[in-house]
Amino acid sequence: MLYRIIPWLSVFCCMAVCCSAPAEEAPAESAISLSLDRWKISTDSENIDLELSFLEETDWKAAYFDESNASLQLVDSRGDASSKGECRYISRNDFSFNEKTGEISLSWEGWLPAEDTEWVELKGEIPFFMYRTAVLSEKVKVKLVDGFSVPLTLKGAGMDGGDVEVQLSVGRLGAWCGREESSQVSFSLVSPVRVGLLDLETQTKDGTPLPVADYGGSGIDPGGKHGWCRYLELGDRKEEELDISVRYATRMKKIVVPVDIRFGLFGMGEKQEGSTKEN
Template identity: 40%
Template sequence: MCHYCLPALAVFCLVAFPGAAAGKESPEEPAVTVSLDGWRTNLQEAGPFSKASRSFSMDLKVRETSSSWKVAYGGESGSELALTDSEGSSPAKTNCRYSDSRSYQQSNIAGTIFLSTPSWLPSEKARWVEVKGEVPLVIYSSPAVSESVTLKMTVKDFSVPLVLKNAGLDGGDVKVKLKGHYDEGGDDTKGYMLRVEVYSSTPLGFLDFELHSPDGAPLVTENYGSSSGRSLKSYDWGRYFRMQGKKQEELKVAVQYAEGLRKIMVPVCIRCGLSGVVEQQDTPNKEN
């Protein structure tokens, strides 16, 4: 049995850097809010081949409230979020995962923090559940575009190296490689589906690709989705496109990415009433 609740009131923690020194012109103050999106309880009865289980989950939305600063990606480590209910009960373990997926309906939503507590539910008499702690995020204010490289789309396993200047969290350059291929099928009338990917050994603020024909003319394409992955110390980001017209054996590809990265620790302090009422406390962030 699964129960899901949407909050009746908005709740957030404001994240902002201190302003610039007096007498100096400062850019818009960066700010991020973390708000409750919903919570769930799950009760699974024992079956012939499964054990009984119970769990509690919360989803927290990360929103950008500054037009100058954006979230590049979630921190790789350092998330410290703890749950407790009004009766003082806490889970032995809280799993925390940040998803970088953006909302196409609400462009200011940068991602979602998923919390789950295996083998724990709030106490029967609990009136509320509170989550407190910090979540690392990497932000940027300057998007950049790499140089264009030639990608051979019809050569199997072909890849081309590329350097993204100032793309590292430490301000250094990041070496990546690009790959691309066409899906099977398609024709000059219906168009062709193609996939372009970028691979890196370190996290980076990937934004998008720019595609051009070999003579430099912008390609007319439709975006058909995106993907991202991680395994050990390998990261990848991909885009799916539908291209109209004649199939191009080679494409010129540039990468849009974030530069001038800064890591911040976002304070989270949210109290969720189990009847849907929520409270909020504001705490300034810390730059890491």
């Protein structure tokens, strides 16, 4: 069972607050604002999902935010509070048409606001790592064979300005629709520390660029290593090898963005069985 929510107020934060980091302090102008885009509440599974968008206010860009140290909690108008929510980065696309530059997904399980609550507040902090300078790594030759792997040095990619050694690996999907191999290729980067990975530049032997998709994923494996991936659609091309460079952020600064958003629930009441409807 799910309640459709109608907002009466959405107050969005916030100028970023600088905090100490291994690198020099970020200047105050590296600011970010957040706003609430949409949410859904499922009473069957006692689950709440929120989606925030963020806007970079200056020429400082967000390389990533620190999900593990984001501290966000929901509190309803009766004072009941949730536990810490799960926070993950959705995308880093160009949303210039609607004045946003990225999105954040939040979820809570096992908690719902009281039925007679008037509003819910999202409160807490999100640490962002900002940059103004992005560089390209050296090119490496990559064979488009499942399991192929090659080491790569990202010079100056560390928060302390040091070099970071990463591993670039290739993945190929299995046979489908009668093909021996899928035309989609995945490129994965694994690093011992978190770095500001932004994009891949891929070229054929004759220098023809093949743009990778602007979606992928990132995460931390059980061993503590950081992973990041992007996809390339070859179509009918029969490439066996590509030259690949990694675009990444350098001289990153850490800032902490306070979150204080209130949204109203007086519009809830239309119940729907067996479906999920988003605001």
